[in-house]
Amino acid sequence: MTFVLTEDQEMLRDTAVNFTRDELPVKHLRSLRDSGKNGVDAEGRQKLAELGFFGVLIPEEYDGVGMGMVALGQVMEAQGRTLAATALLQTACMGASAILLGGTEEQKKEWLPKIASGEVTTALALDEGSHHSPAGVATEAERDGQGYTLNGAKKYVSDGHHADVFIVVGRTFGEAGDTHGLTLFLVPRDAKGLTVKSLNTVDSHGAAHLTLEDVHVPESHVLGAPDKGMDLLEPVLDRGRIALAAEMLGSATAAFELTHEYLQTRKQFGQLIGSFQSMQHRAAKMFTELELTKSCVGAALTAVDEQRNDISELASLAKARAGETVHLVSNETVQMHGGIGMTDDHDSGFYMKRARVQEALLGSASFHRDRFARINGF
Amino acid sequence: MPYDTPSDPEAFRQEVREWLEENCPKSMRTPQPEDEVVWGGRREKFKNPDSKVWLERMAEKGWTAPTWPKELGGGGLDREQTKILHQEMGRINARIPLHSFGLWMFGPALLEFGNEEQKKRFIPDIIHGRTRWCQGYSEPGAGSDLAGLQTKCEDKGDHYLINGQKVWTSYADQADWIFCLVRTDNTVKHEGISFILFDMESEGVETRPIKLISGSSPFCETFFSDVKVPKDQLVGDVNGGWKIAKRLLQFERSSISASGFGAARGSGMLGLEEYAKIHVGTDKDGALLDGDLRGRISDHMMYAKAFGLTVKRSGEQAKAGQEVGHTASIIKYAAAKMNQDKFELMIEALGTEGLGWEGEGFDKGAKMATRAWLRSKGNSIEGGTSEINLNVVSKRVLGLRDHQ
Numbered sequence: 012m013t014f015v016l017t018e019d020q021e022m023l024r025d026t027a028v029n030f031t032r033d034e035l036p037v038k039h040l041r042s043l044r045d046s047g048k049n050g051v052d053a054e055g056r057q058k059l060a061e062l063g064f065f066g067v068l069i070p071e072e073y074d075g076v077g078m079g080m081v082a083l084g085q086v087m088e089a090q091g092r093t094l095a096a097t098a099l100l101q102t103a104c105m106g107a108s109a110i111l112l113g114g115t116e117e118q119k120k121e122w123l124p125k126i127a128s129g130e131v132t133t134a135l136a137l138d139e140g141s142h143h144s145p146a147g148v149a150t151e152a153e154r155d156g157q158g159y160t161l162n163g164a165k166k167y168v169s170d171g172h173h174a175d176v177f178i179v180v181g182r183t184f185g186e187a188g189d190t191h192g193l194t195l196f197l198v199p200r201d202a203k204g205l206t207v208k209s210l211n212t213v214d215s216h217g218a219a220h221l222t223l224e225d226v227h228v229p230e231s232h233v234l235g236a237p238d239k240g241m242d243l244l245e246p247v248l249d250r251g252r253i254a255l256a257a258e259m260l261g262s263a264t265a266a267f268e269l270t271h272e273y274l275q276t277r278k279q280f281g282q283l284i285g286s287f288q289s290m291q292h293r294a295a296k297m298f299t300e301l302e303l304t305k306s307c308v309g310a311a312l313t314a315v316d317e318q319r320n321d322i323s324e325l326a327s328l329a330k331a332r333a334g335e336t337v338h339l340v341s342n343e344t345v346q347m348h349g350g351i352g353m354t355d356d357h358d359s360g361f362y363m364k365r366a367r368v369q370e371a372l373l374g375s376a377s378f379h380r381d382r383f384a385r386i387n388g389f
Numbered sequence: 390m391p392y393d394t395p396s397d398p399e400a401f402r403q404e405v406r407e408w409l410e411e412n413c414p415k416s417m418r419t420p421q422p423e424d425e426v427v428w429g430g431r432r433e434k435f436k437n438p439d440s441k442v443w444l445e446r447m448a449e450k451g452w453t454a455p456t457w458p459k460e461l462g463g464g465g466l467d468r469e470q471t472k473i474l475h476q477e478m479g480r481i482n483a484r485i486p487l488h489s490f491g492l493w494m495f496g497p498a499l500l501e502f503g504n505e506e507q508k509k510r511f512i513p514d515i516i517h518g519r520t521r522w523c524q525g526y527s528e529p530g531a532g533s534d535l536a537g538l539q540t541k542c543e544d545k546g547d548h549y550l551i552n553g554q555k556v557w558t559s560y561a562d563q564a565d566w567i568f569c570l571v572r573t574d575n576t577v578k579h580e581g582i583s584f585i586l587f588d589m590e591s592e593g594v595e596t597r598p599i600k601l602i603s604g605s606s607p608f609c610e611t612f613f614s615d616v617k618v619p620k621d622q623l624v625g626d627v628n629g630g631w632k633i634a635k636r637l638l639q640f641e642r643s644s645i646s647a648s649g650f651g652a653a654r655g656s657g658m659l660g661l662e663e664y665a666k667i668h669v670g671t672d673k674d675g676a677l678l679d680g681d682l683r684g685r686i687s688d689h690m691m692y693a694k695a696f697g698l699t700v701k702r703s704g705e706q707a708k709a710g711q712e713v714g715h716t717a718s719i720i721k722y723a724a725a726k727m728n729q730d731k732f733e734l735m736i737e738a739l740g741t742e743g744l745g746w747e748g749e750g751f752d753k754g755a756k757m758a759t760r761a762w763l764r765s766k767g768n769s770i771e772g773g774t775s776e777i778n779l780n781v782v783s784k785r786v787l788g789l790r791d792h793q
Contacts, residue, residue: 274789285790294783295778331688331691377684384676385674389676389677
């Protein structure tokens with residue numbers, strides 16, 4: 012396991028950090044919110060594509076840059092720092108991974124270059140209840156003459172409000188709760204029978220509920236082996252969880268830095284509030300949690316590139332630890348800022364609102380504690 | 390290349406593997422009961438004779454102190470080679486041949502601050518486990534406020550004269566020598582402290598064990614009345630002991646944390662989740678019946694894993710030349726929390742089985758867990774309290790200032 016970045020990875024990290032700081036600061040998210048754009052940013056998407064960020068996981072033969080997961084993690088961390096609303100998690104990570112790991116050669120040739128260039132964004136439409144549950148799919152996928160007919164509903168599809176193509180998880184047999192009988196389908200946004208309902212979400216990033224009424228999907232749009240969707244879904248989800256954990260690490264780090272600076276400038280009782288031991292110890296504890304989280308995220312990212320067999324365990328570790336850390340830090344950011352932290356004018360609320368979304372997506376800390384326990388046999 | 394073998398790591402690995410195969414006695418490849426741990430020194434009895442053989446062979450190679458200079462009897466290995474040595478020892482479950490404050494704390498500090506003569510005099514005996522050292526730091530009035538120490542050291546021309554008292558001196562009753570902080574100037578605090586070494590058999594040294602809530606007595610009260618110390622046993626400059634003391638604390642914090650407070654020493658205790666499975670029970674899928682406890686155990690195990698990865702990351706970063714100063718305090722704080730959480734959960738998982746003290750009627754491992762739980766309460770106190778370590782992090786790492 013390597014925790015030290017290569018020169019290329021460091022360069023990418025610096026590019027990403029500078030880009031999000033200059034082009035996509037929290038102020039930008041605020042303006043997207045205030046202008047009613049619901050986190051949708053076509054211009055930002057184009058710039059991200061020009062920098063090659065959508066193609067970080069995609070090999071050069073499909074027009075990507077093929078730098079791997081550690082590299083993508085640096086971009087995700089940078090976007091987390093400024094809470095940038097981008098399609099990177101859904102598209103550059105999960106969409107690209109689904110096609111790379113499960114796609115046929117034709118599908119790869121068709122979709123990957125479009126993803127790398129930013130022409131197409133994707134969104135995974137999986138969960139149907141208000142908690143992450145990969146096996147809990149009830150959406151029916153019935154074989155018809157030339158493919159499948161999908162009927163069902165998907166809840167809180169992140170980036171669903173602006174995705175061009177959905178990766179819909181349907182059930183070809185069995186019932187909700189079964190891990191077998193799932194199949195993944197590529198469903199374009201304009202498919203007949205698909206309704207996308209945009210949601211205004213607490214983090215101002217937006218999302219969508221989907222309903223599928225007799226949506227026909229041709230055989231050529233099946234991703235991975237029919238009925239055995241879980242074999243593809245799990246590794247795609249794990250990559251997503253790890254990338255999201257990297258984003259969360261970035262958010263927690265930035266919120267901590269914001270607080271750290273405040274502790275060193277704000278005075279009360281004629282003293283810097285950072286000179287009070289009750290504040291110092293809490294700051295030191297947060298810093299310790301950040302250090303531990305950084306190690307987990309680093310380990311999980313490299314595990315993917317090294318194709319290790321403990322990716323699932325490390326994905327749950329990273330997502331759960333990052334969840335607890337971003338939760339702690341975002342709460343303390345508001346508390347330590349006092350009244351100003353409660354105002355809409357200040358950024359701390361943005362970090363807290365986004366943190367709760369990050370925590371819930373792709374499995375909460377409690378989901379991953381359960382998974383970690385199962386992986387460890389108890 | 391500090392080590393005079395081929396620079397190829399795989400060749401080195403092969404060589405280590407063969408040497409261990411030939412030299413590590415079979416009984417040294419089994420879990421180590423507490424009473425077979427070797428601490429060395431004049432009083433070492435070697436309950437298992439193989440452990441003497443094993444120590445001698447390892448010390449002869451310099452591998453009890455693999456990174457120390459060869460000319461002083463150390464292994465002269467670089468980090469990569471040391472890692473290989475430890476991996477290969479781990480592969481055959483080889484016991485640690487020597488537990489020693491000399492190896493973990495005093496030796497590294499002496500290598501940095503001692504003069505050539507002192508290094509030649511003390512280092513080889515540490516490597517071979519011939520001298521067992523104890524640490525004279527804490528005093529009744531100066532625990533966390535270490536620099537508040539009062540033990541007096543007077544210059545009597547041809548020797549120093551020491552008077553005072555130390556407390557929490559680990560294994561003082563079994564140690565041969567002490568490395569000790571003493572006050573050589575009363576008018577200043579940190580700048581009036583010196584670092585001195587002396588034989589525990591010197592006239593005027595007395596030790597008394599302190600019994601802990603766990604029933605054991607690893608610590609002592611230590612008294613000095615008119616102890617005469619030769620002048621060449623002062624390390625560094627007179628009144629220049631504080632920087633040595635601080636550096637040594639870093640070694641102490643790292644070694645305490647790396648050893649997981651000795652929890653990994655092989656004791657007959659089962660793992661946390663194994664106790665929980667036995668005493669709480671599982672459903673048909675093997676999941677613990679108490680979902681809340683299961684979640685908290687899982688959370689703890691993740692913390693432990695995150696901790697291990699952090700120690701590893703810090704090692705890799707240091708190796709790559711990145712700044713990792715003061716991580717010792719972060720790691721010490723986290724290690725104490727982790728170890729205490731583990732034993733709290735273990736007592737909970739054991740239920741009434743974890744409430745035995747001695748005698749019949751309770752599982753042996755469970756009784757050890759109970760004692761270990763009580764002992765673990767000291768983890769956030771010894772080697773710098775958690776509060777002191779949080780102070781170090783907030784002040785030195787985060788740069789937060791004191792009241793003005």
